[in-house]
Amino acid sequence: MTPKARPTYSVIAKEAGVSEATVSRVLNGDDRVDQERAAKVLEVVERLGYKKHRAATALASGRTNLIAVVIDNDLSVFSDPFWGTVTSGISRVLMENELQTLLMVTSVSSVDGPVAHYLNTGEVDGAIFFQLHKDALVRKLAKTGLPIVITGSPHAATDFVFVDTDNFGGGHAATKHLINRGCKKVAIIAGDIETVAGHQRVDGYHQAYRELGRVPSKSLTAYGDYSYESGKREMTRLLTEQPDIDGVFACNDLMAMGAIAAIEEKGLTCPDHVAVVGFDDSLVAQTSRPGLTSVRQDIVALGEAAAELMIAQLRNEPVEPRILPTELVIRESA
Amino acid sequence: MTPKARPTYSVIAKEAGVSEATVSRVLNGDDRVDQERAAKVLEVVERLGYKKHRAATALASGRTNLIAVVIDNDLSVFSDPFWGTVTSGISRVLMENELQTLLMVTSVSSVDGPVAHYLNTGEVDGAIFFQLHKDALVRKLAKTGLPIVITGSPHAATDFVFVDTDNFGGGHAATKHLINRGCKKVAIIAGDIETVAGHQRVDGYHQAYRELGRVPSKSLTAYGDYSYESGKREMTRLLTEQPDIDGVFACNDLMAMGAIAAIEEKGLTCPDHVAVVGFDDSLVAQTSRPGLTSVRQDIVALGEAAAELMIAQLRNEPVEPRILPTELVIRESA
DNA sequence: TTAGGTAAAGAAAGCGGTTTCATGCTTCTT
DNA sequence: AAGAAGCATGAAACCGCTTTCTTTACCTAA
Known part of the structure; x- marks a missing residue:
């Protein structure tokens, strides 16, 4: 019933024939303790399976660990x-x-x-x-x-x-990939622009365009909220306004899935008409059909x-x- | 730089004109303290924004919270x-x-x-x-x-x-649903049978059959490991051996997704040829197409x-x- | 009035470590 | 060889709160 009584400095000191202060020194790596006594202390500590009492240590030292x-x-x-x-x-x-x-x-x-x-x-x-x-x-x-x-x-x-x-790098790689595979008009569905991460992914997208000597039209940037629904909604809107979009980088997998749903609802297919890249490489990306190309981060x-x-x-x-x-x-x- | 010095019982006691012991009593809900003094103590505590020092409390009381x-x-x-x-x-x-x-x-x-x-x-x-x-x-x-x-x-x-x-209830409801929608031959892809949860879901499946006055053939039970791959593998095997299976209860969503993939690879469709129910109602279930019918648990x-x-x-x-x-x-x- | 009983509150002893300070001993200086 | 200096060591204070033990004051009963 009772947790077995733990040994304290008092008993260790007694067993090792030294003072409690010395025990403390040994256990805290103070090197100016006689080798033999230190060894003796450590031996006793080992034998008794001693572990410091956290609360006591915290109280005395001021650090809680x-x-x-x-x-x-x-x-x-x-x-x-x-x-x-x-x-x-x-x-x-x-x-x-x-x-x-x-x-x-x-x-x-x-x-x-x-x-x-x-x-x-x-x-x-x-x-x-x-x-x-x-x-x-x-x-x-x-x-x-x-x-x-x-x-x-x-x-x-x-x-x-x-x-x-590296959100910037991820966004860049995703967009670059779309461009490399032949997409002419790549849109982006951004997530929460308030966060730095959200912003950086968009920056990466811009950078990829810039390297092509082009600047993406503002109308190609849509704003979602990382939800499936927002991805679907924005993709539908984008395709309605600009049916010639043939690639989209969604700033997370959920929105990417929404986008794919929107694409298929329009009677188009992914990736043939519109290629899609997500971000996160989540389970969703791994199990969806078509499998979702996505930016993986090592979480x-x-x-x-x-x-x-x-x-x-x-x-x-x-x-x-x-x-x-x-x-x-x-x-x-x- | 320094975290502002916190007040202790000592200063509270002084401010309130009582002993530290009394402060402790008040703060621990000991009711045999004079109303007025207690109120005074609480007032001071409030005014100073006092909070107990956890380590000290733990050391003295033996409970760590x-x-x-x-x-x-x-x-x-x-x-x-x-x-x-x-x-x-x-x-x-x-x-x-x-x-x-x-x-x-x-x-x-x-x-x-x-x-x-x-x-x-x-x-x-x-x-x-x-x-x-x-x-x-x-x-x-x-x-x-x-x-x-x-x-x-x-x-x-x-x-x-x-x-x-309620894994049993979930498994039962899932199977029942398949039967109710007209499935004649419902298979199950079990997860880790070693766990109670895994076992109970299978039991629920059996129970649903039993209520129909039938016992499912052993050959209708496949064993996966909760992974997408195992779901796909087992579903493929099931369909190869028994092409007339028209419903399957996968013990989690991932295996369910694998099963759907297997079904479509066979040139069949879900739910028309084979209906699928998963377990967990995870994001995967919510974003997949077709949307996955699944057993939701309030995690x-x-x-x-x-x-x-x-x-x-x-x-x-x-x-x-x-x-x-x-x-x-x-x-x-x- | 006085002994006996009760309840509130303070004094003080921990809880189990860390750390300062004093001590006795060895070593260095000239 | 005597005093200064350096060190390993132990004694004891302390960290902030809890709890036991005592004291004090007040009431009741005889």
Whole structure:
């Protein structure tokens, strides 16, 4: 019934014939302890299977070994596998470094909501945020010196530490592919332009055109909201207004699927009449027919990178934002 | 730079003109404190925006307010939105109850691995596990008195507290629907039979047949592994051996998609020649063409229920396993 | 009036580590 | 060879809150 009583410094010190202070030194890697005594302490620790009591350590040292992963409830947290995958990557790496992952799914909006307060009062050693629209909270926290990593690019060009997929490169590759396969008029269905990621994908699209010495007509850019419905709606509109569109880059797979549905409803086929490229290489892309050509991002790696940047900060090592490469996965749709 | 110094009992006691012990009593709802003094304390607490120091509280009281959510790394954690969604539900409810979610993505396999040790030593107040094949670890932990909730049915009929979707009911409804729409020969592509969930879905299928006064031929049951490929492979085999199959219940959406692909490769169409029902009502089901008829489970609710059962246990309230209803979402495929 | 009982509140001892400070011992300086 | 300096080590304070134990004050009963 009772969790077995754990040993404390007191018993270890006694067993090893040293003081508790020495035990502490040994366990914290203080090198100015006699070799033999240190060895003895370690032997006892090993034999007793001793592990430090987290709360006690936290209280005494002021560091909790807890890293918060803050996820905005407002995002499409539910049903989108993205964040879960990132988080698992984060968690794995943190764990390997003796850090714990504290998950907070909440409305991040308020600058002085409970989350803000919580993070502000030294309850965690650092915080990893997921892409957010408003970064007032993050900015405020950063001022307190709390180590922070943002997954996804921060809104403004600040000096926040962040990790992100190469959205620009992905958008560029997707568009380039459409052009290379012979498309003459390539449209784009953008996602949330408010986010940097959304914007960068569009930029990549423009860049691909630019390299051709052309500038895409404004009328070729449609604005969706990452949902299937919006993709379908916008594609229908685009095709109605400009029936000669023969390629489209949708900024995520869901909208791409919507676009394909729209194309087929018009009595056209994909990729013969209109080629489609998505973004994410999600399950949806992999299982659809025609298989969806899509830009793959390594989501687990994104989480791992975030965790690594956090750990580097905790060690006071210099930290650079990290941008992970994408890969175009070619299937039937383009 | 420095996180602003937080007030402690010491200053609150001074401000309110009482002892620290009294402050503690007030803050822990001990009712035998003079009304006026209590009010005074609360006023000061409010004014100073005081919040207890978690580590200190944990050290002194022995309760950490931390609930571990343990996810087995071996599962298809990556790419499957299921776990992430459950976790977000858990986290939200725990948070509302002043509990923190500690995420552990790891190999649960070993009974005395680091996770086991961690959970065993009072670092958390409870643990929520995700469906697992081997429950040796859980069984051992339960013996120590650690409150535990299992998401998904435990393997053996034990007295573990668990929450699960009504897999039996879902399988039954799916099969019934196929029969009702006129299918004469309904096959099933089972998932992992080792798990209770996988088994129950098959049982539901049998039950639907039984209600018709029939018993499905063994040859109508195929075994996949929840992957798209396995669904496609098994469906191809089924149709080759028994071309008159006109309905199939795939135990998840991915296999259902594979099945549809197989059907179309045979030159047949869904639902005209073979009707298909999936399970999960995932994004895949929602965006596929034909839209996939599928059994929906409320995944967020699953997480919320798990958290609620955990909280009930912490309060020493009586706890019953909970089975959540499913809903058949009808689209074009059946 | 006085002994006995009860309830509110303060003093103080932990909880299990970390860290400062003092101590005794060895080593270096001239 | 004596005093300064350097070091490994232990004693003890401390982190912020909980809880037991004591004290104090007030009531009731005889």
